Amino acid sequence: MKDDLIALRREIHADPEIALDLPRTQQRILTALQGLDLEVTLGRHLSSVVAVLRGGARSENAPVVLLRGDMDALPVDERTGHPFASTNGAMHACGHDLHVAGLVGAARILHERRAELPGDVVFMFQPGEEGPGGAAPMIDEGLLDVAGRRVDAAFALHVTSAQHPVGVWFGRPGPLMAAADKCFITVRGKGGHGSAPHTALDPVPVACAIVLGLQSMVTRRFDAFDPVVVTAGKIAAGTKENIIPDTATIDLTVRSFSAAHRDKVQQEIIRVAEGTAAAHAMTAAVDYHREYPVTVNDEAEYAVLRDAVLDLFGAERYVEMPFPEAGSEDFSFVAEQVPSAYIFVSACVGDPAEAADNHSPIADFDDVVVPDAAALLAEVAVRRLGAPAG
Known part of the structure; x- marks a missing residue:
């Protein structure tokens, strides 16, 4: 046949x-x-x-x-x-x-x-x-x-x-x-003029700090023999070079190889995002979607x-x-x-x-x-x- x-x-x-x-x-x-x-x-x-x-x-x-x-x-x-x-x-x-x-x-x-x-x-x-x-x-x-x-x-x-x-x-x-999940983070600051960042709460560097913090989190909070992968595939903010935006967004793909680390990585992402934003007097909203186990x-x-x-x-x-x-x-x-x-x-x-x-x-x-x-x-x-x- x-x-x-x-x-x-x-x-x-x-x-x-x-x-x-x-x-x-x-x-x-x-x-x-x-x-x-x-x-x-x-x-x-x-x-x-x-x-x-x-x-x-x-x-x-x-x-x-x-x-x-x-x-x-x-x-x-x-x-x-x-x-x-x-x-x-x-x-x-x-x-x-x-x-x-x-x-x-x-x-x-x-x-x-x-x-x-x-x-x-x-x-x-x-x-x-x-x-x-x-x-x-x-x-x-x-x-x-x-x-x-x-x-x-x-x-x-x-x-x-x-x-x-x-x-x-x-x-x-x-x-x-791996398990495959999606995560969307919105950092909320306060917009302003690019020439006077001290009068605003700029979410852009905070979004960057969250992305870098997540990479450290992966290597310091998870056993290398039961790994996780957290990749920021998209960062978006602003409309013009001299305008500080109100928000910045980060889109992540998250991969894990055990049920325990799948649960843990979700909580760690929330902790890093919210904690980093709070350290800069801002907030971060985390929208986490579980997809394939x-x-x-x-x-x-x-x-x-x-x-x-x-x-x-x-x-x-x-x-x-x-x-x-x-x-x-x-x-x-x-x-x-x-x-x-x-x-x-x-x-x-x-x-x-x-x-x-x-x-x-x-x-x-x-x-x-x-x-x-x-x-x-x-x-x-x-x-x-x-x-x-x-």
Whole structure:
């Protein structure tokens, strides 16, 4: 089925959609699943597709395994030059089109073997991974209990366009990706004339002091072996060079790798911002938004996933990551609820050291990995359900 899956991937790539409303992508998935004996549920508030495959050898309390593929693109103007490149202002610059095709392939493989499966498989086609987050609303709509029993384990994969040679799988047990939060700080002073700063309360140097204070806070308040990242991506103030503004704003992205430090960094940011402003007779309002939790691989489930990679593709195509990465993933909402495992596979075209990374307008993905993705997802489901390995 390699050619059919790659054709599906390229069809989706040429017509990407973003966020939670993906009606054309949803329809393509439904068309690709036609003819399979699946119980399909569509999202009520988002363009998700959930399909349940009933195993023919299941018992009353049979296990349930979930396989996930995200399906949304990014607001990026593609510049790859492919004949199937997008021209609508969006782009599958993170490879989710390959994820969809791989999950469709896994559904077809498992459907052929359904008579011997001693449990059920849930296929999760998820919009909104790039934001505003589709996993949480799918859970709210009953994803984890759609088979009539709670999901016992969940698995997902992600392609990359750089880092490793094509076909190499990489991951780790335990923390894999960071929690990602946003923080918006408003420093409130008193405006005035730029020639007489002593008659005003200038929020600009205070905003700068807060940013520098946050960098010291990161290195002095947190263990280097359980790190946090606090980056000021935007500072804004004023309208003209000789006018002291009333306010200055700071926009932060915050990354953490444990629940404890996620809680702590929020409190530390508030303390530094409010305290620095108060030291200069001003105030700072902190608006903190929690987004994606830490993505943590359950050690037992990751062992099942890793062993399937080793047996299917060989030890030479697997690399264990020494450290987690600071990207984030809303599969973490699933992993908070049920034991889960997640792994990366390189779809790099050319030299990994020179290739553009995910999210770039020239990010390129080799769709030779699509059938491998289908095979791994199907195999890990078979193994986790307890059926004979393929």
